[in-house]
Amino acid sequence: MTQMIENSMRVISTNREMAQACRDAEKPVGLVPTMGALHAGHLSLVDQARADNLTVAVSIFVNPTQFGDSKDLDRYPRDLEGDLEMLRRHGVDLVYAPTVDQVYPEGFDTWVDVGPLAGKLEGLHRPGHFRGVATVVSKLFNLMQPNRAYFGQKDGQQTVVIQKLARDLDMGVGVVVMPTIREADGLAMSSRNVQLSPEQRQAAPVVHDALFQAYMLWSGGERDGNALLSAATEVLQAEPRVDSIDYVSVASMTTLDEVEHVDGRAMVSVAVHMGPVRLIDNIVLE
Secondary structure, eight states, X not given: OEEEOGGGOEEEOOHHXXXXXXXXXXXXXXXXXXXXXXXXHHHHHHHHHHHHOSEEEEEEOOOGGGOSOHHHHHHSOOOHHHHHHHXXXXXXXXXXXXXXXXXXOTTOOOOOOOGGGGGSTHHHHSTXXXXXXXHXXXXXXXXXXXXXXXXXXXXXXHHHHXXXXXXXXXXXXXXXXXXXXXXXXXXXXXXXXXXXXXXHHHHTTHHHHHHHHHHHHHHTTOOBHHHHHHHHHHHHHTOTTOOXXXXXXXXXXXXXXXXXXXXXXXXXXXXXXXXXXXXXXXXXXX
């Protein structure tokens, strides 16, 4: 079914209608895949898609197959009506908001394996996560046939995985990676930030501080990967409200392998826990 709202934005929940709408749309089509609970980071992707394309489509789907913990899936924030109002104001043409059984109908059992990239960093701590991401993104690309798709650098490993996915499978979709949008204190915008307590929110910018410490060393000429890693780790360990650190990484932007010597593009990335919230962030050295 399609709901017509102001600005002629169409909200579509079925595969067949969404595919037809994209076929009929003026080209090029820009797609912004999201899980909803939208914030300024998502809207920056929407605005870029609006600038680059004649039609802008946004998907809102909390993808269960990329959650390893059902409690984490249940906790994920949802605000469809608020999301739709924001998207209308930003000139979106099509919104795909399917149910789970539209994306994964009964008997669904075909998955996309993106190889070794999926087993590093996030993949080590969230087994199966990127299988779910790659599968749902493949379905969106196949269904909607966008010319371009927009993702934020905040999910750094995800951008590397999706770029390789589109390239390896000749999907014909240009994957556009946009800069991380941050709060005034440096915290990367995330739908999960609302789950932080006031005390945790006050401490959360330490994640960016740790990355920035590594970046400043690199800017000063340091190229030893272990030295950059140690500098970032020390900043995180000094904050008592960081409950645990999943990883601190200095890795190649191509392979995501850890690098002992930074030569070319590299990504410093971290994942930490503060109470029930897992925060990830990264900064690219280039």
